[in-house]
Amino acid sequence: MSFIIGLRNFVFKVLYRIFRPIIFLMDPEQAHYTLKKGGVFLGSNPITRAITSLLFDYNHRMLNIEVDGIKYRNPVGLSAGFDKDGELTKIYPSLGFGLAELGSFTGEVCPGNPGKRLFRMVKSKSIVVWYGLNNLGAEKISSRLANADFGRLKVGINAAKSNVTPEFVLEESIRDYIKTLTLFKDIGDYFTINISCPNTQDGEPFVDKANLDALLIAVNQKIRTISNKPIYIKLAADLSLAEIDVIIDGCIEHKMDGVVLTNLAKPDMNQEHIAAEYPSNLGVLPKGKGAMSGLPLQRISTNVIRHVYRRTRGSMTIIGVGGIFTAKDAYEKITSGASLLHMITTMIFDGPQNINEINRGLVQLLKEDGFTSLEQAVGSRNPLPILSQESVDLTESNDVNDSAEVA
Template sequence: MSFIVGVRNFLLKILYRIARPIIFLMDPEDAHYMFKKVGVFLGSNPITRSITSLLFNYEHKSLNTTVDGIEYRNPVGLSAGFDKDGELTSIYPSIGFGLAELGSFTGEVCPGNPGKRLFRMVKSKSILVWYGLNNQGAEKISSRLRGTNFGKLRVGINAAKSNITPEFDLQDSIDDYVKTMQLFKDIGDYYTINISCPNTQDGEPFVDKNNLDALLIAVNQNRVDGRPIYVKLAADLELDEINTIVDCCVAHKVDGVVLTNLAKPSHNQEFIKQELPYHKGAMSGLPLQRISTNVIRHVYRRTRGELTIIGVGGVFSAKDAYEKITSGASLLHMITTMIFDGPQNINEINRGLVKLLQEDGFKSIAEAVGSRNPLPKQKHEPASEEVKNVA
């Protein structure tokens, strides 16, 4: 069966390579909305969902994993930022996703940033994003999604602060997050508190510990039983800033972190400089790959695996996915690989993960998490006999 799926994926890959130059003639945002319409149609009825699943889906029991009490059929998920208004949940399982994070959703309607907002950086294998949290607002979206049966798809609700003013007010900002949480209290499987959008008018004010403390107190007051809460971090933080946020998450008993959001070109050397098309925005894909994996390794060791980690950034192959998992990530998010490699690459990553697990003798994703990132010994742990003898 795996061989047949491999042949299927190979043929689909060739077809996408033929079609991609034509797709890339379109404006990136126009292409996004066109494919969104296609996805809505494919998810609209059982026949098109079944055909899509036959072409793109892949199942294997070793990919089944349970994280913070939530059962996932596989760890490969869609990142927030693609389905900003939560319109495509019916089709995601058919193209191989085990989870999808919707949004970001904000308390108020957000038009996003003006002008051109999406740029391809083909040689850097990246998308420069300057959207600015455009979405229909939590009230309208939650009203539409309420009562939806997501089936075997696990859904994350990504909550961000409304991007409608350059002025930061702490209480107004907290109320904005809480509004989204309350409106989605009966929708989805987990929350992500996005404190890291790089394209907003007032920056990233919740890097400040006092602000973050106040936000997480309010978040905890609005917890829903059985609904884990994760915090999404920026890619461009200094080590002490990462430590402050992570330690704060542990102190407030947040369930985990999403690592990481997009990378700002001003803080990144992982892209072809001549290809940068715009002076604003932040990059997805390959420029983020090494940064996010390094942050995953650091946070996993600092928290000794106490926090769940969702790894995001530059996952184009099963090897990339497995590196993040063995570094400490329990789940993964991705978008850019669909754009550059085609939607069939989602199930090719899942198929490759099965092989990599088998090669390492693991029977499940959970066994592989952090397996190549050994935790540091506690300072109070006694030295081994060998060390004592050498001393």
Template sequence: MNKLIYELRGTVNYLLYRWVVRPIIFLWEAEKAHNKLKQFGLLFVSNKFGRGLLKVLFYYQHSSLNTTVDGIKYDNPIGLSAGFDKEGELTDAYPSIGFGFAELGSFTGDRCPGNPGVGRRLFRLIKSKSILVWYGLNNQGAVAIAKRLKSKKFSIPIGINAAKTNDSNYFDLQTSIDDYLKTLDEFKNIGSYYTINISCPNTQDGEPFVERENLDALLSALDKVKQAHKPVYVKMAADLTTDEINTIVDTCLEHKVNGLVLTNLTKPSMSGEYFKEELTFDKGALSGLPVQRISINMIRHVYQRTHGKITIIGVGGVFNAQDAYEKITAGANLIEMITSMIFEGPQVVGEINRGLVALLKKDGFSSIEEAVGSRNPLK
């Protein structure tokens, strides 16, 4: 397709989503809309025609977007972030939409109902371009999900995001480590990489793996898993002090973790970048624009701290190609997103990729790899 047709397709898709589809979806309460969208998506991608239509509507590819990270080949660097597909149900949809990869989960060792108040755990802050999330890691549990996915063939790299079951406010180190290991073991032959989520801001026992001793014990237990062929990444919280960031990063380096996912959601008390009147619930944490600046600052810092030697997956408030490019040139090898897809529609994936091709060209780069960290020279 030539440039003009892509531009026309992007504009029509945007207008349709913004003025027809989104107003309908936003009539539902947010958690209900999330579930309905998944049901609709499942129906849509269960046949070749549906998948083909998605491809015609949204797919975009260009050779300058191809990238290899930790030995895994990606057609493009834009991936779905953890939390949208908490049961790993829509893996047939993501390649047709044009995602380069998708991170599923978070999956926990045991089945987890999440926080109480089903139907009141997700809130849209439209003006603030953010979602307040109070899910608390609801999912069917690693055993059931792995059983369903074990014979599935994936056409793009799939990340398995593992978290600790959120079922008690009592923290026991060994039980928690075993919980992660259970998920990793269940998924040992499923997916391309693991993400260890130590940063869910909505759990009953807080974020105990921010403490060096706890993280050290967890990563020591994971050392065995790391030798088992898949890259392991650690997902960090947004709301950390510089000392906490350095401690986590240095501990990850000591354990030869392959990379870091930066970042998870931010607590409203930590980010000032939202309209206060839109915050109608006193729990949870924010996605989207309020986390954008925090994420970019952390990417810049961690890229320097690690001398660009480990993988960075940048996530938080990526709404367009410029946002993605800012993270890449700050040091991110790959990008993830959720909120922009909900606010702007699925065409945003192809539009970001298309914009990235133009931005790479403008700066004289022939690949994503060349652009990584280019505006954050190592000191």
């Protein structure tokens, strides 16, 4: 059976390779819009859903995983940013996804940034994103999704703060997040709080400890009391280790359930990819703006996962994201400490069949390592440093272990 599915995926891979140049002739944002419309159509009736399942779905019991009380049929998820208005939930299960993170949704309607906002970097297998959180706003989207039945798909709700003014006002920003989280309290399975959008007018103010504390205190007071969904925090890719540790320690202190690692990588620190793609960059990319997905992010995000898994001693859920193109890439993030995965860029460069090909490959890799379940593989190639008795006491009292090493 696995052989037949492999053959099926190979045929679609070749077909996608043939059609990709045509898709890549389109403006990237137009292509995104067109593919989304196709997805809405495929999800709109049982017949197209059944055909899509036949062509793209894959199931295996070794991929089942329970994370924070939620049972996922597989760990492969769609990352935030593809479905910014939550329109495609009906088709994701047929495409093989175990989960999908919708959004980012913001408290206010957000038009996003002006001008050209997506750029392909084919050599680097990357997308430079300058969207700026365009979405229809939490009110409209939550009322549309209010009674939606997501079936076997597990759904994450990604909340970001509205990108409508250049000034940062702490109370207003917190109110904005709380508005979205409250409106979605009964929709989906978990929350992600996105404090790391690289494309907003007022930067990333929740890297600051005092601001983060204020946000997480408000979340605990206002959201934990009305919803028992797990809450995860999405971190940026380009933080220093000291900054990562401040946020992680804050997440532990305020009892967040986990983290999503990581958001996009800023070109400033990864100029070589831009230079390779656009040697004279004659205004092709917006200078100093936008951030990169895909391959340039792969190593960065895996290193962050390794560090956070060790610092938290595996006590927090990690969703791994950034440059996953193959089952091997996915497995590296799992064995580094991630229990679940998100991805977007592989669908653009490799095609939708790659979702189930990654799932199929994961089963193979689990078997090769002698595991009988996905849970056993989480963090298995990122051994934790041995603790002294003193640090064991600290960990048991739920404090952060200062002696964690950087992987």
